Structures are given as C-alpha cells and as structure tokens.
Amino acid sequence: MMKGAIHSIETFGSVDGPGTRYIVFLKGCHMRCRYCHNPDTWALESKDMRTADEILDHAERYREYWGPDGGITVSGGDPLIQIDFVIDLFEKAHARGINTCLDTSAQPFTREEPFFSKFNRLIKVTDTVLFDIKEIDDEKHKKLTGWTNKNILDCAQYLSEQGVDLWIRHVLVPGLTDSDEELLATKAFIDTLKTVKKVEILPY
Template identity: 35%
Template sequence: MLQGYYHSKLSFGTVDGPGIRYVLFLAGCQLGCAFCHNPDTWARGEQQITADEVLTEMEDYRNFYESSGGGLTVSGGEPLLQPEFLAELLAKAKAAGFHTAIDTCGLAAKEAILQVLPHTDRVLFSLKGCTEASYQALTKAKFGTIRENLVCIAKRKPVTLRYVLIPGYTAGKDSLAELIRLVHSLPGDVEVEVLPYHTMGIAKWEALGWDYPLKSVPEPTKEEVTAFRQALKQAGIKLAATEK
C-alpha cells in the first residue's frame, strides 16, 4: 500500500475549501516562496501515512463534513509532488462519498496534474503573482510554467484562485490589472480569494536559522484589501464565498 510523506493534519479545517474539512498537509515543496508561512513543510521529512489511515480518521467526523458541505483537502507543501499517493487517497475519499480538493501552487509535472484531477472536485490554486517579474522576485519558479498548469487545471475542474496581496509586489493598479486580465482569460469556473499578506511565518524562518526576505514589507491595511476585492468584483470576477 502506498504511503505519503506528510507534515501535519487537521480534523476541523475551515479555511481550506468549502465547509468543515479534514486537511492533510503533505511534505515537500520546491517553490521556495519568500513569504512562506510554513517553510518547515519544504523538506520531505519522515512522517508517513496511508490513504486508509486518513479515511479511518475521517469517518469519526463524517457527520460534520457532510452537514457542512465539507470533505477532504490535501495541501502542503506541494501535494502534486506525490501524485501516486495523492491520486489513491482522493480516489478512495470520493468512493467513500467525501468531497475532495487539493491546494496547489501549480509547480508540478503536467503528468502529475492529469493523474490527480479525475479524483478532485475542486482545486485551490495558490497564485504568487501575475507576472514573470513577480515570480522571479518571490519564488523559484517561472510564471509561464505556472500559468500553463493553471490553464490545464481550469479547463477540467472548478478553481478557487488564492491570491496573496503583498504591498510592493502583488498589490497596486498594475498587479490588479494583470490579475483581472488573467482571470478573464481562463476557461471554466474560476473564483478568486484574496488573502492578505501576513508576517506570522517570520518566527518559523528564524527558528530554522534563515533570514526572512520580506521582513521590511508591511501587511496590507483592511482598506487596501477591501478596495482590491471590490475592484475585482466590479470587473465581473466571481469572489469566493469567504470574500462576501
């Protein structure tokens, strides 16, 4: 039986997809975000779990998941780095009647994406910007690759595009215009969730002995976040339920 390497898990997640959810955070990520609030998930680690173990734990709370419209979300790290385990887990969860979702940054092989999507009801896609420059400044990936994978996913599954609003990087009129252009170009059912940048990850960087790259960047104000969301709405973009 396949085993997945994981970092942590939650039985009552409320911010990783619709309803109350069991959230499994798989270990390992290659994106290297400068603002990552869980850098301790980058390494693969040693903890392992099977799909059957996850489903056994989920059964104890089935009523909560079903009554809230929730289910299973597999996050990370980057879950698509373990496609065989992920596909097996999602397939078994769907067979057991649970709604399934993945939270991905999009940095994965297309083969892995296509292996997993048939068993996925919704994709939470964490977008780190809308330009090549933003990805060069904030990550170790190329925006072109991310965009190609986003289009591939949006053609096949409903997408919640999770956009982190970072002053000086992904906020402002130019970034807003690029995001609007991108969303309007995507096929399928796409909604946007605007996530305000926060500095809660600094302590984890310091615990690892690393220098936090965005230490001088302020968190956006509530007014800035509200204005950004309203501008998206006025542009005809559907906002996630959490945004309303």
C-alpha cells in the first residue's frame, strides 16, 4: 500500500488555498533556496509514513470547519517529488467530494515521461495550484535556488493552457528578489497566464 513521507500536518490553515484548509506538508525538495525557512523538509526520509486514506480519515474530522470553499492542501517541501502519492491522495479526496489544492514550486516538472503522464493525471483532480515563482531571471534563479527556472515557468504556462486555477506567490526578499526590474518582469510573465485567480507578494 502506497504511503507518503509526511513532514507535518496543520489542521486549520487560512492562507494556503481557498477557504479553510487541512494542510499536509510532505518531505522532499531538490531546491536549496537561500532564504528557506524550513530546510528540515529537504530530505525525503520521514518517520511519519501515512496512506492517503489515513490522511483523509483524519482530515474529515475537521470538515465541518472548511465551509463551502475549503478542503485539503498538499505542500512541502515540493509535493511533486512524491507525485505518485499525491495522485492517490487527490483522486481519493475527489471521490469523497473534497476540494484539493497543490502548493508547489514546480522544480520536478518535466514534459518527459513518465512524469508528464503522471502530472496530467494529477491536474485532473487538482482544483487549485498555489504556484511559487522564486525568481524570474534564470541565472539569478540558479544562484538563489541551485536550479534553473525554465521548466518551472514552462509548468506555469502549461497549467494555464490546461485551464487550472492558479494562485501565484512570490516571496519578497530584500536585496534578492525585490528589484523593480525583477518585479516588472515577473508581472509581465504573470500577465501571459490566463487562469490566475490571485497574486500574493509574501514578505520574507
């Protein structure tokens, strides 16, 4: 039986997706952001391993608090590292009538197989994607995170093309991601996306 490597769970979240959310933080992240506030999520290993049904059974204890817009959010780390588990979780969540939200920086995204087919399966059961754009300039993104952003921006464009609702997030780090040039370039990119429902500038 498939299990996910869990970092932590928040039972009452109000900022990670529409309405009130039950938030599952998964382990695993390949990026090494210079301003990361939870590096303990980087490693994939976890002593807390749970099945999708175990998580959903626990989440539904709080369902009366969610209201019409709430549901579950899967964050990390980057949950796309555990894409097989997230697919299982979201498919079972939708079967229970639970709204789903994916919080990702999209570093694992690729159009190569087998990931791409899995990703397409995932977005069919994803109601909203919280999409974190770390840095719009590729070279600066590499210095900031250790990785290119070309596949990340491609992921945002693909999600928009597929009609997936997007909430764009950008962390404003003084001296790193806050120049007028970078912010204007970020806005110009966001303006090309057709399904953006919200843009959040988050203070560091």
